Amino acid sequence: MRHLHPALWAYVALLSLFLLAPIIVVIVAGFTAGDFIMFPPSGFSLKWFEKVLRDPDFIRPLWNSLRLGVAATLVSTLLAVPAAIALIRGALPGRRAIETFLLAPLTVPTIILAVGLLFFAARIGLTSSFAALLAGHVVITVPYMLRTVLGVYAGMNREVEEAAQVLGARPWQVTWLVTLPEIRPGVIAGAIFSFLMSFDEVAVALLLTNSDTTTLPVSILSYLVYNYDPAVAAISTIQIAIVVVALVLLERLFGVKNLMFASR
């Protein structure tokens, strides 16, 4: 336990309140007996949760979103981590250009990418909705992964790698046993970003999903075109619960100590 200044803790408490405020509103609103998202809610009822849990138009997209998020994150990790290592170590002359190129998807509004991808996928004959979706989501999430891992690796003290080399370790051993554990905080942070980006992504999903692969944001949005009730608050609460449980499990399995600390 480290001692942090009490003023810092006060600040943390205040900021936490700010971060949680709309989330709490939405969660509480799902329990309302009334017909609107309002705060404080009018009465207590579980009817919206009942409605949502029984509705395949919400539950199936929830699973689709989870699956897609995990897939996109896995693929992004496999692509970005070797690339980050190669970029930092390689001291290539065109490094900046390559980096800018690989980060470029961040700069395009997803809606433009979505329309382009819709037409492009049709043109190259990519008919599988899931494949096109995955491609789109990987393109969107891989820059997060890359930038985060690059940032951590670039800022890292590389003496340990050198030491391992001097002690006779082969390059791949250095990577596997020294580099990867050292950059793990960046990988985990990047993975969390990537998953949440994919989970919340709207534009690409809106255009590339079909009725089998509909994701939760799309079904919420479609619902919200003409339906105004707190059912969306209820399904959002369920969404929050699932992700929180997943993060807690992650912490149990890997330990936050290993998530955020570079192993020492």
Added chain:
Amino acid sequence: MDVTASADGRIASGSRTEREFPIGLVLGLAPIVLVVAVFFVGPLIVNALESLKTPAGPKGLQQYGRIFGDVYYLMVIGQTLLFGIVVTAICAVVGYPMGYAVARSGRQVKALLILIVVAPLLVNVVVRSFGWMVILGGAGAVNAGLRAIGLPKAELMYNWTGVTIAMVHVLLPFMILSVASTIETLDERLEEAARVLGASSRRVFREITLPLSMEGVVTGAILVFTLTIGSFVTVLLLGKNATMVLPVLIYQQLTVASDWPFAAAMGVTLLGLVSGLLWAQAALRGALGKARR
């Protein structure tokens, strides 16, 4: 931080590594470059081609002429970039202390803080916006509180204030976690050594921790900036017509106006501007880094 500089005189860090496996470099970079080249550049080319279409028929730069020849659109571009800068600055200042706290807390507190920090991202953007309406609206929680203590009503919705608050809220996690993961990897012995040598806590922070964690702030800033200027749902729902940004215009042109060439031109413009800024940022840091030596 440049590779060759970190060794300060000793083995040029990494040089032995790649002399022994240049193939590793290629293998590491090839897959990602391929994926991005196909599934990003491909759609972009489709968009660029679309942006060259004109109502008359022959291809040309007419759509770009509409954008750059009209003060209104130039103003919207300016507003968009300014909005991005403001949100980024706020996130950096507000988020850094939190990132520090996350990095330096003990295991259980850290786990809890990470959950709180990612909370904004757990709810769909539209539903989250409704949550903000409830809090910031004229009949909402904040104003109810102000009324209770006799203060006048605060106009927090349908203007830049509300939009900025909501945007900062959802992008803070990116800044905080970037900063936190960088501070995590800092060697604490450096700070300890400085303290042992008599430096005050404040000085240690200012001269050691802060400079070394800048990389995290920069990462966070890039993420926040690019996300801000690419987002439209929040601005659409919480802003009004005067708070116009380019992505909202693009969305309009794709839907109600159905003028895809125009939308594509705006998208290409946005991409160009941001890529240029990112490039400039990277070049600047490289130049500053070299100058320091």
Added chain:
Amino acid sequence: MKGRTIKRRIVKRRSILAALAALTLAGAAPAYSQAAKPDKIVIAAYGGIWADSVRKNFIPCFEQKTGVKVEVITGESADWLARIRANPTNPPIHVVALAEADSLRAAKEGLLEQATVQKLPNLADIPDQFHKPWNDYSVAQNIGGFGVIYNKSVIKDPPATWREFIDNVAAGKYGKRVSLPSGTYTWGPEFIWLVSQQYDGNVDTAFAKLKEASQNSVVKFWTTPVEALNLFGTKEVDAMVYWDGRAISFIDKGNDWAGFYLPGPKTIAGLAMLSKVKNAPDVSWDYINCALAPENQLKHAQTILYAVPNQKVVYPQDVKDKLAPVEKIVIPPYDQIFDQFGGWIERWNKEIR
């Protein structure tokens, strides 16, 4: 000792990652093929209560008649148009529910198929105004009307005509507690046209009035119906221009503090059109026929509380009171004004701030 713990952890982590990978790949959806008599067709519908109505009132009729299954895809007109534009030879949607302007665009681009009484028998019972303006490429399946929903305790005497209402709003008579549809909403241009009609068709006057309204009365120009109802339901606004079906179902849910009416002399229609997409299986016509059949149309009207076009439909009195009478509805002359929409939207962005 520590090495073994690390190894065990690594194995545990790897197996979890492998399981995750397997799970995600298992979910890869296969592409479905377009056989001559397909085992299913895909139709587009708005979400929530609309999709419910379609499933309850139209689909059983079709499935019984043809044995072909129906898949419903929800969303909005703009995304459906995008999808059929991307894939004209093998469209992912077979029956679309585009908005009026999008239907015109799709027809012009050759994406839709023209209806005839042979292919679509129930077309004979649909009045001309609901399909002729689209040259029979699209047919309306339900009709909404723009009206005014208001807080009865605040506004005791709502104005009977559109002109009076708009003049009041422009002058700020109700305070800064009004909401109107945005010019950039799907039916925004039609709304602008409606306003201009109150001033002899003068679009410049319409924009001037809306600009004054923006300064004096309007809290927010709503861009989606849900945003609108949220504004009204949470009492941020006292008066709002809104769709009849949604307004009446809101009041019906026990919100009798709210009232709704259609200002005179006429109001514009918001139509949900049905079209068969070109290159979609021919059996899709049977679906549209089911949707236009009088008994199904009546049930649809009772579910979503919007009027329906089939003139053979006889509403029971309690439902009839809630629906917009066809005489009060006018369909904007799309062929004349459609080309101006782009300009109006641009003007809206520049002038209404």
